[in-house]
Amino acid sequence: SLSDQKSIGTIDVVFPIVHGTGGEDGSLQGLLKTMNIAFVGPGVIGSALCIDKEVTKRILNEAGIANSAFSSYLKSERHLIDFETTKAKLGIPMYIKPPNLGSSVGISKVTTEAEFYQAIDLALQFDRKVLIEQNIVGREIECAVMGNGDVKASPMGEVVTNQDSHNFYDYSAKYTDSNGSVTVIPAELDAVTQDKIREIAIKTYQALCCEGMSRVDVFLTPNGDIYVNEVNTLPGFTDISMYPKLWGAAGISYSAVISQLLQLALDRHEEENEVKTTF
Template sequence: MTKAKVGIIFGGKSAEHEVSLQSAKNIVDAIDKDKYDVVLLGIDKDGKWHLNDQSSYLLNEENPKLIQLNKTNKGVAIVPGEVTDQLVNLSGSEALGQLDVVFPILHGTLGEDGSIQGMLRLANLPFVGTGVLGSAVSMDKDIAKRLLKEAGISVAKSVTLTKNKRDQINYEEVKTKLGLPMFIKPANQGSSVGVSKVRNEQEFNAGINDAFLYDHKLLIEETVIGREVECAVLGNENPIASLPGEILPQTDFYSYESKYIDEKGADLAIPADLTDELTKKVQEAAVEVFQSLNCEGLARVDFFLKDDGELVVNEVNTLPGFTRISMYPKLWDISGISYPELINKLIELAIERHQRDLQLKNAVYED
């Protein structure tokens, strides 16, 4: 049987570079080697692409704080429009062959904001995950909130601030509207990067300054009192939802450290201790959010579950972490889909969508 060639793109220029390295390692370890040939395409923090070898693509791979991409002298590029020789070795302009599908496990900016998805569309390559539009709107928390509110889905109250209007924000007015404590977060980041919990004016100003280091737009959100419940969604036109899980933070909030560095930073209740009725409600809401934001392939939908049973959407992650402590694969494992099966299903969904898109006409007049 001919094995499909899967290009795994990882690393990248975002603040979540190290998370991506961890995710790539877990995918490479779990993927069915009898079914797939893996091509590793590592992107360093300067944006250069490297063709990596499976035996040496990571440095300090067991330490999430020190993990690094092992840079090579094999620069590589994807050539749009080519059918059989999409990969080219930049050092010698040598064609490296064809990819059958791409798994872009790039978290954060340039990875899940539609950028890499647009490039792969131009290259006519099937890829795992949501397309350009769904990726872009889900990544931008401001735009996602607007679309979800339009669909009648509850989101936290918030104020949006752009850098050019930094001097127009008034702490007392925001406090009156949102209350204390409040959260400040970059509009286009994930994994709690640049997020601050604010209890006073000094923390408010510091939080704004910190968030603007990562984006030109930020959100100031109210604190929603409720359980932190997450649900994994899988599929294209007919998505399904996993059993929900619950985050039980052991720190002030579910920070970057808690998610990816400190395994004791949060307890994960998988599955969440919910009634059958609430479980179904979370699953149905997750699918509704997924479809409202034009997601495909996969996403993790995060909610606050209030005491009165109301679900408030916290955020949607279209390329959630695949690290050893990440919720997305853990939720599917407890729901009956193992890690290798999950990877296989995501690849099948990518190819299925690509074949569907190929059926569309791209010309008014036929040659």
């Protein structure tokens, strides 16, 4: 029973490390907020907006931030999804995914009608709606962002997928195939492009109500166009993960990054507790 358990005492601040459903979609953040406990990373709204990639894209469009063209359907609208209509809008290849998952789970890159409908059904196993995205040809660049009101962006890193074994940066390339991809930090980019990506990353972070930390991933096309791919509100945080390594490229140590994030969480919590909730 609960009465047999020992109290851990007062919790000053929580650093969430729970990835996926319930951990980075605003649910855990809502629980912590209800318990009046400070926590690292975006709050309920920012977490919820970024986990749903369809909603993310709609907000980016409203903010004038470039991202890939898309179509989306509820599971109840499965009968309305048509390959030829979608191909005319988005071209091929296209990507089909469950919008509320991460780690490339349930994502397919498709070029044929048969692959298209198989991918739709696969995505709908993991979500109540499906997102279909235009393919963007370009380099995959990642940028770490940190801050509450005063926001800063890190040097960039690049993910280079092994095209001999993976046709995109899928789950295997990320986690199970040691030769699936390599990361280059800092990415080889000219100063003007770096400044543009930082500006877009910060604008994206703010448009989606992020606080504390997030990682903004973009595509950089051969002609220099920049398209936001997604925002990860709870990036990996081992000492070899991209987020702390990006700040390492700026001369900020792993422990210093953690200290700054904890302080940002405490600062936000203090500000929130100053807000009147009764009258």
